[in-house]
Amino acid sequence: VVNAARLLGRLRTLGDVGRDGQGRLVRLAGSDADKAGRDLLAAWMREAGLEVAVDRIGNMFGVWRAGVDPKAPPVMMGSHIDTVIDAGIYDGCTGVLGGLEVIQALKEGGFAPRRPLAVAAFTNEEGVRYAPDMMGSLVTAGGLSVEDALASVGTDGAILGAELERIGYAGAEEPGFLKPHAYLELHVEQGPVLEREGFSIGAVATLQGISWQRVTIVGEANHAGTTPMSLRRDAGVAAARVVTFLSDRARASNTPTVATIGCMRFEPDAINVIPSRATFTVDLRDPDEARLQEEEAALAGYLDKLQDSEGVAISVERLARFQPVTFDYRLVAMIETAARTRGLACRRMTSGAGHDAQMIARVAPAAMIFVPSLGGISHNPRENTPDADIIAGASILLDVVTSLASE
Amino acid sequence: VVNAARLLGRLRTLGDVGRDGQGRLVRLAGSDADKAGRDLLAAWMREAGLEVAVDRIGNMFGVWRAGVDPKAPPVMMGSHIDTVIDAGIYDGCTGVLGGLEVIQALKEGGFAPRRPLAVAAFTNEEGVRYAPDMMGSLVTAGGLSVEDALASVGTDGAILGAELERIGYAGAEEPGFLKPHAYLELHVEQGPVLEREGFSIGAVATLQGISWQRVTIVGEANHAGTTPMSLRRDAGVAAARVVTFLSDRARASNTPTVATIGCMRFEPDAINVIPSRATFTVDLRDPDEARLQEEEAALAGYLDKLQDSEGVAISVERLARFQPVTFDYRLVAMIETAARTRGLACRRMTSGAGHDAQMIARVAPAAMIFVPSLGGISHNPRENTPDADIIAGASILLDVVTSLASE
């Protein structure tokens, strides 16, 4: 059985690593805060008697080289420990520390697996500093070359490769060196479904498509007092029209499509100067690939017309694009069986967020276990999951891993 | 007669003081760049044989203590040398260097005035770093206490008083120590009217009302992928609705009302996080006070409704509010007469921009001389006025000052 006090204690301890001057949790990939979190995780892995390995993109692995063949593909668990800006403590860390707890509990309980067990913490899952998100697992799955990933330029201008060198996590292993027999990720739901419907476990069967773009609108700076409305080429007004267009369209549709503009910047950003440039991000998601393509096309069409109607020039850069994913049917069923056996209310569901499991699913059977997020709140310091749900989720993880380790 | 080469040469020299790493002219009030511009101006004032004085809010004066009574109220010219971000070289500097040239030309020509002549460079006219704009002249006119002005917090958090101390322009004179007999300001139009209608001189008779506000919208951060559109409290979407509301309303009206959102900031500013906070500025202007009040009321009403419809909390801070101004009728007529005498096409007009003259008008007869802005472009590095127009404007300034100096 999992050690509840140890798992919950570690979650809270790691949750205080990387607080900024305002007390916000900001552990962006490749930052000093990330290094502090990684150092702590590596210490806990060693404490549990695991071998610690780091690959070239900075993914960290704690491996219990046990079983009949210590070189056999391990049963892998994992997630990430990087965070968004002003984050909660559960997103990602639950899966990494839950996986570590499962291995440590099995070791301490005298369990004898037939194959190795491993826990992974993938680099830059959040995608806040470097795009695309799920970068470390994407590289592992061969979806992005390690060279391109290391060359990524952050929102602050820093190169990921240089940052990993600086914080001491540019490892030697080739990404993908540890091919899993199966991959399982425990994660908080980050949405309202489980709590609202009274389930404590989600067996995640699918994950929606994600489209990230950066839009740049160029107009003309001019004086706010002397320039008649009819003579303006206002990049800020054009950007605002895109925001309301996307929000109105997604709200009006009867589909689960979501559209978010999270980053926005005006230049020169002066009170009495008409903005000459506006730059913003667009995050579009849909469980249906055809509908996601329709949404992308609708945005492109709108931007096209906007160039004429507002007299601006618009360019678009793709930051990330992932199709919807279907997880491994057998693993999903094993999660449901384990929950039934423990008498936990479990629901098959889709994931609104992107996860490392969706990348590993390209190279190994993969699935996810969700636990409830109170109020559906995430990417917010008020993110919260009851202790009992965390322990329930980790217990299901332990059950399924126990089965898989005997295969 | 004015020395054209000297005036134009100084305009270009000063226009290269305060270039940033990208080559942009950024000479914000109280900055190192402002100090460099002020040092150069003081050197030119001394070179012209003027007495240099600085008051507590950092306004600079070059005084020719001439005439029957060297303590008599001077004929004052002036404007400002602070700039916006990525500015042109004419806004403000034309009036300061034009005034300096008029005094120097009259001195060199052996002119014997009946009263002193002075040229002023007022602190923080642009209002980009510190609000309100026209701050130095407003303090001079008694519209804002020098203590409150010095306590202003800049967009970068720096206190104006401390910045003036730091750059050595926290002077000893009490603001208003030099009460003008009359005040004249030469300035580029910064709008399209003179060029489009073929005039080389504008006699500015009125100046429109200005309303500056800062709006803060607080919503709730949440995950961009897992939060259904119906459950969002998106501060960024609410802000975008305000931008389109103001722009649509001003465009649709048959009035000269202008509305500008120049500054915009989203927090936490992350691609996959719904904005929890949006902060932006609103610049509303109208030549008619009653209509400006209507526009402010319409905005307030819209924000009120938006709180309910978007589930956000909105607060508004007033940054500046100035009613429309009527300049001194006699001075306006003198400008028109001088233009007619020189055979220059002159038009009576209103100013869309705020100017130091509107503040000095509260304590002395004041008026302004406009010269054309090519393409109506200002607050933009492409701001431009033909050399001949600059010299024509400075010549009209010299003519009117010559008359006033004999009163």
Ligand SMILES: NC(=O)NCCC(=O)O
């Ligand atoms: N789980 C999670 O928050 N992942 C970040 C990537 C995304 O935006 O979905």
Ligand SMILES: NC(=O)NCCC(=O)O
């Ligand atoms: N002349 C000028 O640009 N003044 C700045 C204040 C304003 O925004 O009107």
